[in-house]
Amino acid sequence: MKVSLRKAILLYLVAYIVVFSVFYLHNIVFTETVIYESTIIVGDNIGFDLNKTALTFGMITAGGTSASRDIIIAEADYLRSVEIYSNGEIAKWLVVPTNSFVLQPNTNKTVGFSVAVPSDIELGKYDGAVKIKLMRTC
Amino acid sequence: MVRSIPLSLFLLGLVTVIFVAAKAPEIIENHTWSPAQTPETTTPAETPSNIELVVNPPSDVGVEVAFNES
Numbered sequence: 560m561k562v563s564l565r566k567a568i569l570l571y572l573v574a575y576i577v578v579f580s581v582f583y584l585h586n587i588v589f590t591e592t593v594i595y596e597s598t599i600i601v602g603d604n605i606g607f608d609l610n611k612t613a614l615t616f617g618m619i620t621a622g623g624t625s626a627s628r629d630i631i632i633a634e635a636d637y638l639r640s641v642e643i644y645s646n647g648e649i650a651k652w653l654v655v656p657t658n659s660f661v662l663q664p665n666t667n668k669t670v671g672f673s674v675a676v677p678s679d680i681e682l683g684k685y686d687g688a689v690k691i692k693l694m695r696t697c
Numbered sequence: 698m699v700r701s702i703p704l705s706l707f708l709l710g711l712v713t714v715i716f717v718a719a720k721a722p723e724i725i726e727n728h729t730w731s732p733a734q735t736p737e738t739t740t741p742a743e744t745p746s747n748i749e750l751v752v753n754p755p756s757d758v759g760v761e762v763a764f765n766e767s
Contacts, residue, residue: 561701570707571714578718586722644730651734658733672733690730 589695595630597687599649599674614672614689622678627671632691634667640694643670647687652676661696 597614601621614628632641643658652674662668672689702710 560704562704562707564700564702567702567707567710571710574711575714575718578715579721582719583722586726643733644727645733646730650731653733655733655735658735689733 591693591695593691593693595689595691597645597647597649597653597689598684599652599676600684601676601680601682603682616674619674619676621676621680621682627673629669629671630689630691632662632668632670632693634665635662635693636664638662638664638696640696641668642692642694644690644692645687646690648685649674649687652685653687653689662693 595614597616599616600618602618603620614630616628639662641660641662643655645653654673654675655670660668670691676685
């Protein structure tokens with residue numbers, strides 16, 4: 560049995576549009592995304608930053624480990640799958656205990672972020688961001 | 698002349714299209730992001746007393762050593 564090439568291409572196009580739309584809408588409806596700007600200053604001494612709206616680590620020395628910062632994921636009454644992403648200059652120095660986990664209903668979770676910068680980098684300010692994706696699973 | 702393809706090839710193409718379409722929104726959303734780094738766990742393959750080294754974070758000096766006598 561054979562299928563006309565024109566019909567096949569048309570069906571591929573329709574299938575792509577339908578499936579893409581379903582998954583895209585699913586992402587919009589069932590996924591909550593929170594993005595935190597993140598900054599670290601590499602200097603010749605240590606300083607703290609108490610900004611609570613961003614994931615800032617203050618000033619640390621090259622080769623040192625900064626004090627970690629915590630983000631609390633608030634509870635919800637449904638099961639959620641959590642994924643943590645990072646980007647920017649500090650992404651390669653940022654460490655979390657786990658970047659993917661399941662959060663049970665009515666429980667919150669504190670995620671600790673820490674930064675360890677290598678000793679051979681220039682002094683200055685380094686930026687990045689952390690994205691927390693909360694996907695409602697059922 | 699009307700060109701046609703075998704049904705098996707059509708179905709294979711359809712599965713591929715559906716798979717790509719399902720993954721595309723996630724790829725578009727995460728294309729500038731990478732999963733946050735986690736502490737590295739190194740388990741030496743052949744050690745007489747099964748020593749496991751856990752370094753957290755990668756460049757930190759803290760090392761936990763677990764001895765498992767077997």
